[in-house]
Amino acid sequence: MNEVLSWISVHEQYIYIVVLMIFLGIEVIGRVPSVLHTPLMSGANAIHGVVIIGAIIVMGKAESDNYIALILGFLAVILGTLNVVGGFVVTDRMLEMFKSKNKAQKANSRKLSN
Amino acid sequence: MNEVLSWISVHEQYIYIVVLMIFLGIEVIGRVPSVLHTPLMSGANAIHGVVIIGAIIVMGKAESDNYIALILGFLAVILGTLNVVGGFVVTDRMLEMFKSKNKAQKANSRKLSN
Amino acid sequence: MELNILTICYLIGSVTFILGLKMLSNPATARRGNLIAATGMTIAILGTIFLYKDDEGKSLHNYGWIFGGIVIGGIVGVLAAKKVKMTAMPEMVSLFNGMGGACAALISIVEFNHLTENFATNGWQVLTGENLFSHLLTIYAGAFIGCVSFAGSIIAWGKLNGSFKDLTFKGQHILNLIVFFLIICLIILLLTPLFADNYNFFYLIPLLSLVYGVLFVLPIGGADMPVVISLLNSFTGVAAACGGFLYNNQVMLTGGILVGAAGTLLTILMCKAMNRSLGNVLIGNFGGGNSAAAQGGSGGQYKEISVSDAAVAMGYARKVMIVPGYGLAVAQAQHACHELEKLLEEKDVEVKYAIHPVAGRMPGHMNVLLAEADVSYDKLLEMEQANDDFKTTDVVLVLGANDVVNPAAKNDPSSPIYGMPILEVEDAKLVIINKRSMKPGYAGIENQLFFQPKTSMLFGDAKSVLQQLISEVKNL
Amino acid sequence: MELNILTICYLIGSVTFILGLKMLSNPATARRGNLIAATGMTIAILGTIFLYKDDEGKSLHNYGWIFGGIVIGGIVGVLAAKKVKMTAMPEMVSLFNGMGGACAALISIVEFNHLTENFATNGWQVLTGENLFSHLLTIYAGAFIGCVSFAGSIIAWGKLNGSFKDLTFKGQHILNLIVFFLIICLIILLLTPLFADNYNFFYLIPLLSLVYGVLFVLPIGGADMPVVISLLNSFTGVAAACGGFLYNNQVMLTGGILVGAAGTLLTILMCKAMNRSLGNVLIGNFGGGNSAAAQGGSGGQYKEISVSDAAVAMGYARKVMIVPGYGLAVAQAQHACHELEKLLEEKDVEVKYAIHPVAGRMPGHMNVLLAEADVSYDKLLEMEQANDDFKTTDVVLVLGANDVVNPAAKNDPSSPIYGMPILEVEDAKLVIINKRSMKPGYAGIENQLFFQPKTSMLFGDAKSVLQQLISEVKNL
Ligand SMILES: NC(=O)c1ccc[n+]([C@@H]2O[C@H](COP(=O)([O-])OP(=O)(O)OC[C@H]3O[C@@H](n4cnc5c(N)ncnc54)[C@H](OP(=O)(O)O)[C@@H]3O)[C@@H](O)[C@H]2O)c1
Numbered sequence A, B: 001m002n003e004v005l006s007w008i009s010v011h012e013q014y015i016y017i018v019v020l021m022i023f024l025g026i027e028v029i030g031r032v033p034s035v036l037h038t039p040l041m042s043g044a045n046a047i048h049g050v051v052i053i054g055a056i057i058v059m060g061k062a063e064s065d066n067y068i069a070l071i072l073g074f075l076a077v078i079l080g081t082l083n084v085v086g087g088f089v090v091t092d093r094m095l096e097m098f099k100s101k102n103k104a105q106k107a108n109s110r111k112l113s114n
Numbered sequence C, D: 001m002e003l004n005i006l007t008i009c010y011l012i013g014s015v016t017f018i019l020g021l022k023m024l025s026n027p028a029t030a031r032r033g034n035l036i037a038a039t040g041m042t043i044a045i046l047g048t049i050f051l052y053k054d055d056e057g058k059s060l061h062n063y064g065w066i067f068g069g070i071v072i073g074g075i076v077g078v079l080a081a082k083k084v085k086m087t088a089m090p091e092m093v094s095l096f097n098g099m100g101g102a103c104a105a106l107i108s109i110v111e112f113n114h115l116t117e118n119f120a121t122n123g124w125q126v127l128t129g130e131n132l133f134s135h136l137l138t139i140y141a142g143a144f145i146g147c148v149s150f151a152g153s154i155i156a157w158g159k160l161n162g163s164f165k166d167l168t169f170k171g172q173h174i175l176n177l178i179v180f181f182l183i184i185c186l187i188i189l190l191l192t193p194l195f196a197d198n199y200n201f202f203y204l205i206p207l208l209s210l211v212y213g214v215l216f217v218l219p220i221g222g223a224d225m226p227v228v229i230s231l232l233n234s235f236t237g238v239a240a241a242c243g244g245f246l247y248n249n250q251v252m253l254t255g256g257i258l259v260g261a262a263g264t265l266l267t268i269l270m271c272k273a274m275n276r277s278l279g280n281v282l283i284g285n286f287g288g289g290n291s292a293a294a295q296g297g298s299g300g301q302y303k304e305i306s307v308s309d310a311a312v313a314m315g316y317a318r319k320v321m322i323v324p325g326y327g328l329a330v331a332q333a334q335h336a337c338h339e340l341e342k343l344l345e346e347k348d349v350e351v352k353y354a355i356h357p358v359a360g361r362m363p364g365h366m367n368v369l370l371a372e373a374d375v376s377y378d379k380l381l382e383m384e385q386a387n388d389d390f391k392t393t394d395v396v397l398v399l400g401a402n403d404v405v406n407p408a409a410k411n412d413p414s415s416p417i418y419g420m421p422i423l424e425v426e427d428a429k430l431v432i433i434n435k436r437s438m439k440p441g442y443a444g445i446e447n448q449l450f451f452q453p454k455t456s457m458l459f460g461d462a463k464s465v466l467q468q469l470i471s472e473v474k475n476l
């Protein structure tokens, strides 16, 4: 118990960042229309590809005789890149489909506000 | 320049907390209806009364022969308490006025959803 | 151990502030949100008092003074908050806001004293390099922002309750800029080479900041005070955050920044609701002074209606809509208004109120006012709803409202209020307008509505006119 | 110096992620939001490669491997993302998500290896106390969550493209619980007393986690995969955040947590849009298996319509509304549908599409499908708008939709879809329903609409029926 408490205290700022981030994650997508669920999921998917930074660090720190680290790290870099690049490109393609839609919507709302 | 950079680096987590908090502050009240502007302002006013914690620390650390610190600290505690207590009570009173309104609204929305 | 629990108290505090503010922005949860934030605040304060330890591991002392201060502040705060009249709420908020600003400034001053004493006895080694830099910066920023907020709030409070008049003179904005610039220079000057001989210059910062606060608010029209208070509110938030930085205290930091950000957005939202920009409000060239008022009265022919004719028109209507505005609030005529409403309902006339979001001088003004007179909520229609209903309304009674029914907002792109949504009273069969004269309202512009064939003017103070109407309706 | 710049890169990264996600949730800014997040990601990645220094101040090496990996991953990623068919998007997302999960798991494994080597050579003093505890915990959590996400995503991908069938057996949920419990026990066991002889038990964590991931997704109906993918997406976010904690890396931490939180909420929103609870989806007792299908066919009398009669009805109508559904997507009949629309428009028939938000098997499915066939956006009506328009519609053509037009959602409180908003096609004069049989749709429940006097059934595969309709309309 005591240990947990002091752990919390030591990592106070981390915990703040985590808690605030959770709030932000929830707030930010609060009112998404359901047609955007799939692109939003896909965009979020690309963002967690940030894990690739960990893979780069692993790879970049591996000693050149540590074959396990090298191979696993290399694999991790490839997989991470796939996640990032594929994620953003796929999202962009999906959103392209909605493009005409936005234009039409804007035109509509302009009509309404006049 | 270099100093500013290293200052940023040293206070990285602080800066994160500040930036995230700014986002949250903006997100959280994004869609407030204008009748609630006054109570919201008043509620926010009460929240920044948290500055009283600083006053308590000042007061509590002042040596008993340091009259300036004691007097200013005492004043700060009084003013801070005024801000906190007055702020929350005034907000509550304002919101009391809207109470019947909420009930009616809820009843309305219930009617609509059936 | 205690410090660890304190950390958790602070975390709880921060989370409740976020949750509270979130709930405050939704009518259904607002009151609960306020309570939640207050609970979190209590936890954070009690935690600090009993669990705080400074860097050397010492607990706080001077408990007598601390509790004394809290008790005094608490009692005064509760009494003031309970006794204030509903319509004087913004004044009260302004005053409380000023207290917070002053508190932040005092903290900075005490900490600066503390620092200089330390310097005097221990020399430079107490704090060096980066640490000193940010320490000093937060002290100065806290003193600056806190004092501006304090002085500005007091002026705003005075303007709202009529103690101070608007003061505009030539070169005012330039003077403001000069003072601001002086303060910034002083801060930069005092940032790095701090020696015993320039200590005392520090006290110029709070002093000049007080002056700046006064100058900043003085030229702004009294009617714009809610916006100014909201802005000063967010200033105080930032000042509180400085304190958080100073003491490495997360709950002060997060609470302060949260209010700083939310307050700034709220200020902008308030301006938007009145179709103004923040810059426009702060420069103060519209509203308040009613400088454009002179142009009034040249709009054409208007017709008057007598009280008894008005009473007949309303007494035999099927549906009457009342549009309350700022004039109703200054005349304190809400109770008379409610009485008229009940009387008409007894005569089987359907009576509703059309509430414009920025009618009056603070957001929600009309709701608060009518709630005070026990008008039931079902009778209050929001703008959109009311605009649908006007089409089926026989008589609209406009009580001391002007800008919120001005068709220029719809028709005249050159009007300063163009684009603001308004109550479209012209859709009704007959419009009766009560005000004291043909003078314009807050925006200082003329209202073509008064000259339209459907419209009749009923001059007089809102309260006395309502009382006359009541006795006439009784006699029908 | 470099590290300081890196900090700023990471800050930019975090901010763009938040902004990007915010903009992604609004149709007007979504595409720009995606671009902004991608830019921030690029900055963070390039910053890491060139500016990162470890605790001892050493830069990264093995640049060849790093760039090699990035180039390979990048090329494959772009090609895969560009080549995939629009309707196979969720599969693709699932696959990419699995890659991210695997990446997180691999990082954990390598770091664990690193740690054990350190132990072997330097003994316990490398990391002690609290630090060791949280270090180990994040490694284990990263391995666990990453592997579950990887295995689950692969299964979800396989289900969506038809490689795996739903697999349900008795005691499945209990088995899942046991495996989950085993993993947790293992983690607790390995947390404190770590010695050379129990190192190898660690590898059981990723192994069991893979098994758990497979077991977790297997029983869930194929049609529910979008929801599952969204959930696994948020898991991967948490796994990435573990990496951030491990390396004290704020951009990984914030990015991961952001996705973790937003993904969880998104999952819940998706379930809500289908009027289900997340628990209901995960237990998998509805959808997929169509277990309730047997009850179908006993609802009463229905009447059929011939293709030529349907063509006449539509060809001479003033206004035709097409309701596309899942059946249109499986039949890949969007192009035929667009052709029919053009043909009818040439005959001066007004044609619109009524788009239900959860028609099909992924949110936005119908929009994507019809956009692919170049149907202009003006023709797509959202649900509310369509429901207003049905009243003035002569013929509604329902193409492979079922649940989204089921009146039970409005009338029958005992129905599993009760409360879901539907397209109220009964308001139109004539309803023609195309499907292959009387079998129910996704929710596995019967549709009373089929038995109503206004309704006529037009059996057959959507594509072939549309082609027949086209030739009939041409001959009119
Ligand atoms: N709600 C907010 O948050 C807020 C804040 C700041 C500013 N504002 C602004 O305030 C305005 C509000 O519009 P509004 O229509 O309510 O008010 P208004 O446009 O200011 O008009 C009020 C009218 O009431 C009349 N009046 C004054 N005292 C009276 C009395 N004792 N009896 C009868 N009539 C009296 C005045 O005319 P006479 O002098 O001829 O009697 C005046 O024309 C808007 O322009 C809005 O943007 C609103």
Ligand SMILES: NC(=O)c1ccc[n+]([C@@H]2O[C@H](COP(=O)([O-])OP(=O)(O)OC[C@H]3O[C@@H](n4cnc5c(N)ncnc54)[C@H](OP(=O)(O)O)[C@@H]3O)[C@@H](O)[C@H]2O)c1
Pocket: D223, D224, D225, D226, D273, D274, D324, D325, D326, D327, D328, D330, D331, D357, D358, D359, D360, D361, D362, D363, D364, D365, D399, D400, D401, D402, D403, D404, D405, D434, D435, D436, D437, D438, D439, D440, D441, D442, D443, D460, D461, D462, D463
């Ligand atoms: N959009 C989403 O995000 C999402 C995700 C998961 C689940 N769902 C759920 O999916 C359902 C969507 O409703 P829906 O009305 O679009 O679909 P549905 O209720 O599943 O009905 C589709 C109908 O299409 C018919 N069909 C199948 N293949 C066909 C073909 N080749 N030609 C013609 N007809 C064919 C089927 O009947 P026959 O077999 O008789 O032909 C079936 O009744 C909702 O219950 C929703 O909650 C949606």
